[in-house]
Structures are given as C-alpha cells and as structure tokens.
Amino acid sequence: MSKAMNPSITWLNPEEEITAFNNLVTTDDQIQDIDNPIKQFILSNKIDKQKFLHINNNCDMRTKALLNSTSGKWAGAWVMTPPITALGLGLSPQEWAIAAAYRLGLPINKEKEWCSQCAGKMDSFGDHALNCCKNGHWIRRHHAILKQLMRDCQSAGLQPQWEKAGILGDVDGTACRPADILLPDWSRGKDACLDIAITNPLQAKYINNTAKQGGSAAAHYAEKVKKKKYASKVEAAGKVFIPVIVEATGGWGSEAVDIIKRVALSKLRRSDQSSPSTIINQMVQRLGTVLQRYNARMILTRLTG
Numbered sequence: 001m002s003k004a005m006n007p008s009i010t011w012l013n014p015e016e017e018i019t020a021f022n023n024l025v026t027t028d029d030q031i032q033d034i035d036n037p038i039k040q041f042i043l044s045n046k047i048d049k050q051k052f053l054h055i056n057n058n059c060d061m062r063t064k065a066l067l068n069s070t071s072g073k074w075a076g077a078w079v080m081t082p083p084i085t086a087l088g089l090g091l092s093p094q095e096w097a098i099a100a101a102y103r104l105g106l107p108i109n110k111e112k113e114w115c116s117q118c119a120g121k122m123d124s125f126g127d128h129a130l131n132c133c134k135n136g137h138w139i140r141r142h143h144a145i146l147k148q149l150m151r152d153c154q155s156a157g158l159q160p161q162w163e164k165a166g167i168l169g170d171v172d173g174t175a176c177r178p179a180d181i182l183l184p185d186w187s188r189g190k191d192a193c194l195d196i197a198i199t200n201p202l203q204a205k206y207i208n209n210t211a212k213q214g215g216s217a218a219a220h221y222a223e224k225v226k227k228k229k230y231a232s233k234v235e236a237a238g239k240v241f242i243p244v245i246v247e248a249t250g251g252w253g254s255e256a257v258d259i260i261k262r263v264a265l266s267k268l269r270r271s272d273q274s275s276p277s278t279i280i281n282q283m284v285q286r287l288g289t290v291l292q293r294y295n296a297r298m299i300l301t302r303l304t305g
C-alpha cells in the first residue's frame with residue numbers, strides 16, 4: 001500500500017518482511033508478494049485473527065466462552081462510547097473499571113468470599129454476581145434496557161406501547177403479558193410483541209456451548225425459552241412475537257439485531273443523519289452502556305454489601 005502511494009519507496013528486504021508477516025498469520029492469510037497493495041487494517045485484522053485463534057486454542061473453557069461471547073454482535077460497542085453524562089452515556093470510574101475487568105477476564109474479587117445478597121460463594125471474576133437473582137437486580141437491569149429501547153422506538157416514531165395488557169385476548173385469559181414493548185402495524189399489518197431478556201452466556205447451563213460457539217446462549221434462550229412459551233399464543237392472537245435477547249457480556253441475538261437495525265432505519269427518516277450505521281452505533285452504544293452499568297452495579301453490590 002505504501003509503495004502504491006509512493007512508488008519511490010524501496011523495501012529493505014521484502015522477502016524478510018513477507019516471511020515475518022506470514023509467521024504471524026494462518027496459512028490461508030499468508031501473502032506471496034507485496035506487489036498488490038493491501039490496506040494496513042486488513043493485514044492487522046489477519047494478525048489479530050491468528051492471535052484470537054491461538055488464545056482460543058490454548059485457554060480454559062471460561063476464557064474461551066468469554067472470548068466468544070464478547071466477540072458477539074455489538075458486544076464491545078460500550079467500550080467506545082463517549083462518556084457524556086448528560087446523554088446518559090457515562091459510567092462511574094468504579095463501574096467502568098469493573099465492566100472492563102469483567103470483559104477482559106481479570107480477577108475482580110480477591111478478598112471477599114461470600115455474596116452479600118444471597119450468602120452464596122463468590123468467584124474471582126464476578127460470574128456469581130451476574131447469576132445471583134436476589135433483591136431484584138435482574139429486574140432493574142431488564143427495565144433499564146427496556147426503557148432505553150422504548151425511547152429509541154418513540155424517537156423513531158413507531159408509537160410503542162409499554163407492557164400492554166390483554167394482548168392475547170381470548171387465546172389466553174390470564175394476565176400473561178408477552179410484550180414488553182408492542183409495536184403497532186409492524187409486519188404486514190400485524191403488531192409486534194417485543195419480549196426483552198438478558199441471559200448470561202457464562203452461567204453453568206450455557207458455558208460449554210458458548211465456549212464452542214459465541215451467541216449460542218442468546219439463540220437458545222430465544223428459541224427454547226421465549227418462543228416456546230409465547231410464540232404460538234401470540235401468533236394465534238394475530239400478532240408477531242419477537243424475542244429481543246442480549247447476552248450479559250453484550251452480544252445481541254439475531255432477532256434483536258434485526259429489530260435494532262429496523263428501528264434505526266425509522267429513526268434515520270426523522271433525523272439529519274445520512275447513514276443508518278451512525279444511528280445504529282449510537283443505539284447500541286447507549287444500550288450497551290446501560291447493560292454494563294447494571295452489570296457493574298450487580299457485582300459492586302455483592303462485593304460491598
């Protein structure tokens with residue numbers, strides 16, 4: 001690339017440069033010559049890919065699961081979020097440190113051995129804290145994500161309704177509410193019922209599969225828990241059921257990705273932005289920051305009591 005920009009550049013020893021690069025990447029990514037320009041970021045990505053594979057092949061199961069899940073769709077968006085408190089984008093220094101340590105797999109808890117909320121055994125990485133269901137922290141985190149997505153839907157002009165009752169009508173006479181958010185006239189004249197949930201890919205029942213395949217926890221939760229419980233009933237009531245699942249490590253499930261993209265397109269029509277990618281980026285940064293804030297608080301609460 002440099003030579004293409006400036007033909008006067010001469011390589012000191014191109015063969016050695018190529019050999020040095022090829023030693024850092026997989027066989028498929030090796031290059032044979034430097035005559036065809038390749039952008040720097042492409043070369044860097046090839047080296048990063050090999051590093052990822054090397055670490056993934058030589059680490060314990062939890063680290064594999066952590067690597068795979070934190071490589072999920074938009075899982076790292078919060079890291080690049082500008083810390084503008086007035087826009088609700090700030091994390092306190094303590095929250096940021098905890099969230100970053102959790103993402104990097106660094107020990108968080110060296111001294112305290114017992115959870116202050118359930119008296120269960122804490123672990124050094126904070127996994128117990130995210131799995132601990134005591135004292136309504138899961139619900140507060142869920143509602144915070146729900147509120148943020150609700151705001152996005154409102155600003156997109158989608159006329160969302162919050163936890164609308166009686167959706168199932170005669171299909172189910174109970175107080176069952178399968179829609180955290182109801183979006184009118186979403187698909188072919190049918191309303192959409194968005195059911196938002198957060199699941200931890202590092203919990204015992206998901207960690208093995210997550211170590212093999214990132215995103216598997218969100219996919220399993222959407223299909224085997226949410227759709228199994230609600231999809232047929234919601235469809236019988238003439239509506240569309242959409243599970244919006246985000247993994248606690250930040251990656252979004254496939255239906256959630258579709259929803260976020262479509263909400264962003266609706267926002268685009270009402271904004272002065274020229275590209276949906278900017279709006280998507282803003283949405284996932286904000287949602288990711290909310291998720292990490294509540295994750296960090298769950299861990300901090302259990303460390304400090």
Ligand SMILES: [Zn+2]
Nearest residue numbers: 115118120132
């Ligand atoms: Zn606990």
